Amino acid sequence: MINPYFILGIHQNATKKEIQKAVMKLQLENRKTKIYTGNFIINCQRILLDPSKRLAADYLFPTKLKSYRPKKIQRVILEGKKCDVKNNSFSMLKSMIAKYEKR
C-alpha cells in the first residue's frame, strides 16, 4: 500500500493547491529520473483528492506515543564518594586484625 504523502513529499494537512503543486513538481522531476509511471503519480493525486481515500492514507501514519526525552542520571552521591565494593569488602578483615591486635 503506497503512502501518497511520502511519494509527493507533502505534509498531512496539505491543501488541494499544495497537492496539485506537488504533483506537478514530481511529474517534472520524473521526466528526468523516470522513477514512477505517469499513472502512479496521478493515482497518488487521486487518493489525496478523494476525502475517504485520503483518510485511508492518513491512517498509514503511525500514532506518536506519549513520551519524554530521558535525562542523564546525575551520580551526585557517587561522584564524590566513589562506590568501590572491592575495597569496602575488607572492612571485616580490618576488624578482625584490630581484634587480634587488642588480644
Added chain:
Amino acid sequence: MYQIISLTALLILITILVRLYNLTKSKRYKFLKTLMKESQGKFKEAKQDYLKFLGKTINNEKYEDLEFDAIMRYSCCVLKSNSIKEISEWIYKYLSFFLDAKNSPKKDEVIFEYVLLLYNNKQYEEIPRLISNHLYKKDNQYVKQLLEYAKDQINQNINRIIDFANDNLDNPELYFDIIEQISKNQNILHYSPDTNEQLKRLEPYLLNRLLLKENIGNEVLIKLFYYLIENEDFIQDYDLLNNAAIISTRIVQNNLINAKNYKDVISVFLTVIFNDNVFLKNLTSTAWDDEHGIYLNNSTGFLNEQFLAQEGLENRTEVFNEKCIDIESTRSFLIRGFESSLIETKEYLGSLYPEVIDFYELEKKNYINALSNLFLYVNEANNQISSTPYFAYKFKLTNKIFQEYLDGEISTEEFDAAIPYILLQYEIEMNELNLTKLAYLCSDLDGSNQFYQRAKAYISATYVTSRIKNGDLGFIKDYPVPLKNSLSQCLTDDLKKIENALSNIGANAQIQPKDTIIFLKTLVDLIPQAQSLKIMLSNELTNDAISKVNSKYITPDQCLNILLESITIHSGNYNTQRNIVLIVSSQCIKMAADNGLYKIIERIINLIDSDLKETLRIELSKAEDELLQYRGQDYSHTKTVNLTVYDHVFEELRKSQGRLLYD
C-alpha cells in the same frame, strides 16, 4: 658484676628469641600475615597460605574458629580471583557449606562476595533470594553496599544507553539492542526505584523514533511489530493497536510475511481495521478534514458509542451528503490495499501462499459473520474490542467475548458465528478437526454451562455432517470408546443436523451401501434413542438385502436373516414386513409345490394381502414350472410336508409385530 649483667642480658635475649620463635610459630600470626597478603591483592599466595590452615575436609560441625576464618578468607580470594575454573570448583565444594553455616555474620562476607560475583556476571535470578535469605538484616552493611553498587551500575548503564541512543539517531536498527538492555536491567530495578522512571521514559522515546522513521530495516520492522503486540497494554491501548496494524501493512508490503508470522499479521490488521473505535482514534489528528463529517451509519465495523462520546467525535454525521466521509469506503480502500499487497506476495511465498490466502479469507469471513451476529450484543460498558477468531485466541479474549452468552438464549446464527472462536480457543480449526480433537473438545468444554453444551453439540454435529457430506462414513467407528458418552450426548442434542445430512446420503454415488450400514449401525449404537436413525438403518438393511437377493448375490435364507435383523431394529418397517412375508411365503409355496400340496399353497396365498398375491402367483408359477421340469406330469402322489417351521415363523412374526400383513 659485669658477668651478672651479661648473663641477665643473655637471658633476656634468649627469652626474646624464644618469644619471637613462639610468635612466628603461632598460627594466628601466620594467619595475620596471610591477611596482609590478601589485603595487598596477592590472592594467589594468600589462597595457598589459607589452604594450609584447613583440614582435609570441611565438616560443618567440627572446625575451629581459625579454620572457619581460613575457609572464609580462602573463599573470598577465590571469588575475587576471576578464575572461572576455580570459582566453579568452589561453588561445587563450598557454597552449600556457607549457605548452611550458622556462623553469621562471618559467613556474610562470603555470601556478599558471591552475590557480587553473580551481579557482575549478570546472573540476576539468584540474587534476591540470597540477599533475603542470608544477608537481609536491618542495617546489614553488605546489603547497603550491594544496593549502592547495583544502583550505581544501573545508573551508569542508563547513561550509557541514553548516550548511545542519542549518538545513533539515524541508526534505529540499534534501538532494539538498547531496549533489550533495558529489559535486562529491569530484573534488578527494585534495587533502584529512582532509575525506573528514566527507563520508563526511554522506551516510548525510542519506540517513537522507530515508528516515525519512514524506512527501517526488515528485521527491525518484524521486531517492532512483535514488540507492540507483546506489550501488556496492547489490547487496551488504541495507539498500540493502530500502530501494530500499520506495521502489519508494511510487513505484507515488504514481503516479510512467513509461516511463523502470517496469522499474527493478518489477524491484527483485520481486527483493528474493523474496530471503528480504534480505527477512528487514528483519524482525528489531521486538520484538512475538519469541515467534513464522518458518516458511520453504513459501517460494518464494531462501534462503541461510549467511546465516541469520550473522544469528542462531534463531526460524525447521521445524514450522508457531499461533505461526508463514509468510514466504510475508507475501510474498504485500506482492505483492498492490504489484499493487493497480499496477492503480490504470491511469488515470494511460493507453496505457503494458498495457506496464507485461505487463512485471510476464512479469518475475514468468520469475523464479518461475527460482527453482524455476535458482537452486536457485546456489552459496551466493558469497553472491549471486537476481534477475529485468531486474534481472540492469541490474546485470550474468547472467554470475555462469550461471557455475555453463557447463560442466555442463543440463535443458530449466533452459534454459527461463535463456533470458529470456540474451536480456536482449543487450538483447533474446523478443517483440522478430527475425532481425537473432537473428543478432547467434548471432554474439556464445561459440562454445566448451557452455552458450551450447545456449542459442543453443534461442533460435533457439524463435524459428523461434514464427514457425511464428504462421503466418509467409516470414521465414526474409530471414536475413542471412553468418550463415547460425551459424543453420544452431543449428537443427540443436534440430531436434526445429522438427519438432514443423512437424508442426502442416497444421492451421493460415492458412498457404498455397506459403508452406510456400518456408519448407521455405529450411529444407532451412539444414539440409541434416535428413532429416525433406526428407521434409516432398517431401510438400508432391507434395501441392501433385497437388491442382493435379486442379483442372486445371497440366498433367500441369508436375505431372511438380514430382514429379521432389520425388523428387530425397527419393528414397524412396512417394507421389511412385506419382504419377510414374501420370502417366507414363497419358500413355503415352493416347498408345498415341490411336494404337490396345492391346498396349502392356496391357504398361504389367502393369508397374504391382495397386492402381494400377484407377486406370489408369479413365484408359484415359477415353482410349478420347476416342479414340472423336474418331476414330469405326475401330480397324483401326496406327501405330508412338515410346515411346522414356517408356521412357527409366521406365529412369531404375528406375536412380535402385531400388525403383519396377514393379520
